[in-house]
Amino acid sequence: MTTSQEELLPATRRALVHRIAVAQAEGRAPSLVAAVVRGGRAVWHGSRTSVDGHGPDENVQYRIGSITKTFTAVLVLRLRDEGLLDLGDPLEKHLPDTGAGEATIAQLLAHSSGLAAESPAPWWERTSGALRPELADVLGEQPFLHPSGRRFHYSNPGYTVLGALVEKVRGAHWEDVLRREVLEPLGLSRTTTRPQAPHAGGWAVHPWADVMLPEPAEDLGRMAPAGQLWSTTGDLARFAAFLARGDERVLSADTLREMRTPAAPHETADVASGYAYGLGLETRHQDGRTLVGHTGSLPGFLACLTFSVDDDVAAVVLANCTSGPLPFTIAADLVRIVAEAEPRIPEPWRPTPDVDPAMLELAGPWYWGTHAFALRLTADGMAVLEPLSGKGRGSRFRPHEDGTWTGLEGYYAGERLKAVRRPDGTVDHLDLGSFVFTRQPYDEGAAVPGGVDPEGWRGIGTA
Template sequence: MTTTQQDLLPGTRRALTHRIAVAQAEGRAPSLVAAVVRDGRTVWHGSRTSVDGHGPDEKVQYRIGSITKTFTAVLVMRLRDDGLLDLTDPLEKHLPDSGAGEATVAELLSHTAGLAAESPSPWWERTPGSLRPELADVLGEQPYRHPIGRRFHYSNPGYTLLGALVEKLRGAPWEDVLRREVLEPLGLDRTGGQPLAPHAVGWAVHPWADVMLPEPLEDLGRMAPAGQLWSTTNDLARFAVFLVRGDERVLSAESLREMRTPSAPAPEAADVGAGYAYGLGLELRHSHGRVLVGHGGSLPGFLAGLTISVEDDVAAVVLTNCTSGPLVATVAADLVRIVADAEPRIPEPWRPMRAADRPALELAGQWYWGTHSFALRLMADGLLSLGPLSGNGRTSRFRANGDGTWTGLEGYYAGELLKAVRRADGTVSHLDLGSFTFTRLPYDEDAPVPGGVDPEGWRGIG
């Protein structure tokens, strides 16, 4: 992926450099490297380091911790799209005797399976994976902490189970499947389970003194699908583009949109902060009026963050080599905000449809749900867009099914069916949207409004 510094204004580039300089200095990070992606390509790269005369570039590997989970989730979604499983399948259907077979695949992906956050002691991130050779060793004697499906509870063992599921259904080790199905097609040749030079060394910085201690480097074994990977800003920038646009060789844009949709009950704000949600292997945060998607990661010696604003088509990657230090998720969000605010996205030129969909065009215009007024618009991409004409109200876009019906894509009407009900002469009587009746006039007496319309019609007082 080519880095083109000149694509950003000098003031924007300076603001980005200032932000990571403050993060590295105040966070006391041995090194910090970052990249920004806009419109599908890297437009800025920056780094700060405590070593004079040296700055890590976009090809230096850092450990990315739980960003690994997003890669694992992509593999699971590929299994679904290939027809090898359904997200509602209990794990037991594909991985018998796992010890947590009642949980569904979707619940494992969204951290709602009720499993423990960590594997039994000793601390799995600082000890060899050989201490936990089997799934039973990862889960322990009491794997559950909460009722299945009732609440969000982040679980590293849950993603170990998903990695085992990938291995079972693909008949190959998790990392081999990942390389064949994701890394190689996307050109992520500096991402993998083991470090390749040049790579950063992980450090612990003393909390009360400016001294450091090297962190042990462990192979996580069975826990690898939850946090094993090493990567670079260059590779993660490519991965960010994929997470927005998709790649038919790996996963469709529609399946990635599904991953970016909140799937878990809202967690306690004290644990993750306000405005947090979790999809299928992706975190979602609300920040400065934006919805940001991506994932964070940490392992002893390393912190990592990948953040994307889909609406702005801007993404940021931040990697550093210290156990605790800069709040990389906040830094990444700030890098996105700096670019999106300073250089807002220029909309594509408006263009008309290539050919009008006449049945859909007939539905465009003003409709009423009771006395609430809505506009139904036919968009150039062939979707129908429904939204209130004033005030707050439910909005959604609808995709044509090819049989005169449309399916909702988001919001309250996601998955709900919209259909035009016609009279005997073929004219449209009303719209049926998930049993709600939309009419051309408020409580139209010529339409079958549920409950009927008072025969005396509209009137005043007196």
């Protein structure tokens, strides 16, 4: 029997409608729109509005605020993948004389550069970008509040600097590079730097009365790479599918996996709340699942894009109010509703078409001292080494042509795994960053560092 990605079940769709209806009513949002993505495509769009008969659809633009940062991060990672820069490079190497040159590109992406959270007054989100025509106007006289690399401190100026870096390396305006390298390849025709009809207006809702005040929609100028974009649930649904799966025309799945890997030092409060920041993507733990994406806000607008890789479900939520609904909570609930009501159906198991006998020889149990591990080969050509107890250090390993592997996660991330063979070609042990794994605990026939007591294993009475 085969299964296909069908539309959501009626009960699931009603639960999604109910969730955004509660959010719009209790959050007192003039309008709220949402989308759900499953299997790489949008399977549901919904909206609630205070204006009868004018429910916005998936083509109506809203301002998405800091979700813009993820687009900027994608541009920077493209430069890295092309070999035009390294994430460990100090900014000064590529963009000199900013006053922030000691911060590395990776630190700027991960908000660990030490730069201030905001630009100098006046409040940049409600004033014209013409007031800050140069990077010096954005960074101010004392750009750094903390030593670079020491702590996570969210920085809007940091992403302004990254936008300027893109412009310098590409020799073109940030907006033009974004359109050419990301928006057009992914078909995001309704994602723009300035609003294009149909679009929502931004509103402030009085905290103690049911009245509203229009918010200004300023052109952010230099600050654009930190929060300028307008988009739709339709476009952001496609962007979410890209972030989860990759697209070789823009970024590979491996690079996107790197982007969502936590890269900033954790603050105590962030650890407690299950929050971490990668390279332009936030990671949060909610309802027992890991959600990756970004939130955004500007006066008059709230936004969230988040996805669960394990569930293959993403959600987008946009609202046109300064405060009220909690977009991440709503989006997380939409993911949960679909994931729990209609769990992901796994692909059928199929045997591997071909396997290298030398790799197959390494599969099975191994021991690090007395700790029992198993090495398993996966259908995607990788190896997984994990403790049999389910607790302790484990990782996936990517193969190389020379027969070695590189760890991808946790303690073993970046560490090299190799099989050490005897003169006759048989495997003596596995070497993982100098740790020796043998077929038996402290195998006397293997090259165990420090040697093995010649009298072997014994009971307490024979010591």
